[in-house]
Amino acid sequence: MFGYIVTGLVAIEAIVIMGVEIFGSAPQQAKAFDLDESFVKIPEVKVLLGNQGVYNGLLGALIFATMFLLTGNQQILMLQLEMLFVLVAAIYGSLTATRKIILVQGLPAAIALLALYFN
DSSP states (O other): OHHHHHHHHHHHHHHHHHHHHHHOOHHHHHHHHTOOHHHHTSHHHHHHHHHHHHHHHHHHHHHHHHHHHOOHHHHHHHHHHHHHHHHHHHHHHHHHTOTHHIIIIIHHHHHHHHHHHTO
């Protein structure tokens, strides 16, 4: 049960991040991603953030779809794979963008992955 709760929180977080990336104001985006506000106002950067937002939103939707449409071993396996995807992306993001990504995105995904493994 705990694994499903944390996994659901990871899905919600991905959708919230999508909201910031696509619909957030420049100050919100700059704060969230430790970037200069002038940088996130560049039209090409706004497009890149929006594109990244689509990926995050789709990942959140996929996690929820897996939780509600699959059952049994297939569900657990898919959720573990999705949490691994989030964890790998968080590791990469923490190495290339800002270190807080590993805590904000990676830690919940790692906890969910472990909880699902021991479910």
